[in-house]
Amino acid sequence: MTTRLTLLLSASLICLGLSPARAAIDHPDTAHPDPAHAAHPAQPIERTSSGTITIDGKPVAYQAVAGTLVVHPHGWDDSDETVQHQTPGSDAHAIDGNPDATASMFYVAYFRKDSRPDSRPVTFIYNGGPGSSSVWLHMGAFGPRRVVTNDDTHTPASPYRLIDNPQSLLDVTDLVFIDAPGTGFGRINGKDKEKLFWGVDADGQAFTSFVSQFLAKYGRYNSPKYLFGESYGTMRSAVLVNDLQNQENIDFNGVILLSQILSYDNSVDEPALNPGMDEPFVLALPTYAATAWYHHKLPQQPEDLKAFLAEVEHFASTDYLAALQQGAALPDADRARIVERLHAYTGLPADYIRRADLRIDGGEFSKTLQSDDGMTTGRLDTRFSGPALDPLSEEAGYDPQSTAISSAYVSLFNDYVRKTLNYGDGLTYRPEIDIQHWNFHHAAGGGTESDGPANVMPDLAEAMKTNPTLKIMLNAGYFDLATPYYEGVYEMRHLPIPTALQKNIEFRQYQSGHMVYANIPALTQLHDNIADFIRRTDNQPAPGSSAP
Incomplete structure (x- = not known):
C-alpha cells in the first residue's frame, strides 16, 4: 500500500x-x-x-x-x-x-x-x-x-x-x-x-x-x-x-x-497494487471514453460528448461494475460482451482488454491509446500528447501537459513577484x-x-x-x-x-x-x-x- x-x-x-x-x-x-x-x-x-x-x-x-x-x-x-x-x-x-x-x-x-x-x-x-x-x-x-x-x-x-x-x-x-x-x-x-x-x-x-x-x-x-x-x-x-x-x-x-x-x-494510479478494489476502474472509465473521443480513437465517433459520457457512466456503474465484482466467476460469454463494450468506449484493442482482465490501469491507458502513433497521452490533461520516451514500456514515463506549460508558469511568476x-x-x-x-x-x-x-x-x-x-x-x-x-x-x-x-x-x-x-x-x-x-x-x- x-x-x-x-x-x-x-x-x-x-x-x-x-x-x-x-x-x-x-x-x-x-x-x-x-x-x-x-x-x-x-x-x-x-x-x-x-x-x-x-x-x-x-x-x-x-x-x-x-x-x-x-x-x-x-x-x-x-x-x-x-x-x-x-x-x-x-x-x-x-x-x-x-x-x-x-x-x-x-x-x-x-x-x-x-x-x-x-x-x-x-x-x-x-x-x-x-x-x-x-x-x-x-x-x-x-x-x-x-x-x-x-x-x-x-x-x-x-x-x-x-x-x-x-x-x-x-x-x-x-x-x-x-x-x-x-x-x-x-x-x-x-x-x-x-x-x-x-x-x-x-x-x-x-x-x-x-x-x-x-x-x-x-x-x-x-x-x-x-x-x-x-x-x-x-x-x-x-x-x-x-x-x-x-x-x-x-x-x-x-x-x-x-x-x-x-x-x-479511488485512485486509478497503480490500482492493481490494491487487488479486490474495483472502484478505480469503474470511476476512470468515463475519462477514458472522453479521451478516446477527443483523439478520435473510438470505433464509432459520437457527436455529442455529454450524451456519450452519460451512456458510459451508466454502463460503468451497472454492467461493468457487476462484471468486475464477480471476479473469476464471471462467465465467458459475459466477459466477451464486456470486452466488446470496453473496446467500443475506449478504442483500446480487445486483446489488450482481455489480457488486462477488464481492468484498465491509468498509466497503461496513457501509454496504449496512441501507441500506434508513437505518442504518449497526457495524464493531467488527456488532450495533450507527446512522443513516447520508451515505446516498449508498459506505462507513460512523463506527463505531456506538465512539460508543456510548467516553464511558462514558473518563469513568469518569478518575474511578476519581484x-x-x-x-x-x-x-x-x-x-x-x-x-x-x-x-x-x-x-x-x-x-x-x-x-x-x-x-x-x-x-x-x-x-x-x-x-x-x-x-x-x-x-x-x-x-x-x-x-x-x-x-x-x-x-x-x-x-x-x-x-x-x-x-x-x-x-x-x-x-x-x-x-x-x-x-x-x-x-x-x-x-x-x-x-x-x-x-x-x-x-x-x-x-x-x-x-x-
Missing part, C-alpha cells in the same frame, strides 16, 4: 502533477540585497502594490500584499516562554534560531479597494501535491495577471506572455493565494519539522493556523468566507474546513473544489518540493488515526453536518486522468450525510483537464460558475433590498 501511495504522490505531485522537484529544503540564502530583511529580521516582511483589472467590462482597483505568516504545529501554546520571541508574520529568517518546529507560509492577497471588508467575501486558494505552491491557480486561473499557454500542445520557450486576466475572481471576492509549508518563499525549520508539518493532519493544522491568523491580521472574521482547493488541495479543504469550524468556531459559507480526490482508494509585487529579491521561490515521506495516516474528524490510505470524506461530512448551511461546489474536467471527474461525483454521492444535505452540493464539468483553467473557454465558464456560486451563498442582501 505504501508503494501505491508513493507512486500516486510522485505522479500527481502538485495540483497539476509536475515531475517531483529536486531542490533541497533549506533556508533562503542569508546574503541578499533586501535591506529590510537584514535590518529587521524579526519583523513582519510585507510588500504592498496596487493595480486595476477590467472584469466583465468594469474596472476593479485592488491592493496586493505579499508576505509570510508564521505557523506552529498543532498543540503549540503561544504563552510558552521558549517561543515568545517568535513574531507571527515574520520572514523565514526569523525562525532560524527557534529550536521548536516552525513554518513560514508565503501568501499573496488581493483586496478590492472600493469595498467594505466586513461584507466583502474572502477566498483562500491553494494547489495540492502534496508539495506544491499556489503558483498554478495564481498565474493560470484567478490572479489579476495570467500566463498565456497553448491549449493542448507544448508552449514554445521564452519569452512568455503575461496578460491582464478578465477571468480573475476579484469582481466577487478578495483572494488569498497560500503556499504550503516549505514551498514558495516559505520555509520550515526546527526539531522534527517534516514530521510536524508534512502529513494529512499536520498540513490541515498548519493551514488552520494560517487562516485564523490571516482573519485576525486583516480584520476579516466577519467576512463571507470560502476555501478553494485543487487536487490534493481538495483533500486539504475537507480537513481544513472541519478543523476551522469545529476547532476554531469559524463557520464557512462555501467550499469550492477543483479536480477532487477525497479517498486514495517586479510587480516587489517581493523576493535575493530569495529562491520553490514552486514545488519533493516530499518523500508524507504521512497519509489520518484521524478522520479528529478520531482514531487510520493506517490505510487517506480518506477525508468523513471530515467533509462532519463539516456539513455541524454547519448544515455550508455549500459545496465540485468542478472537474472531462479530460482529467489524475482525478477523474466521475470519481468526484461518486465520492460526493457517498458522503455519510443525511440525504437532505445532498442539496448543498452542486457539480460543474468542463471540456478541459485537471487544470480546468488551462483551456480559456473552460476558464471563462469556471469564473462565471464560481462567481454565481459566491453571489448565491455570501448571505448578503440582494441588490436594491435592505438588510433585515
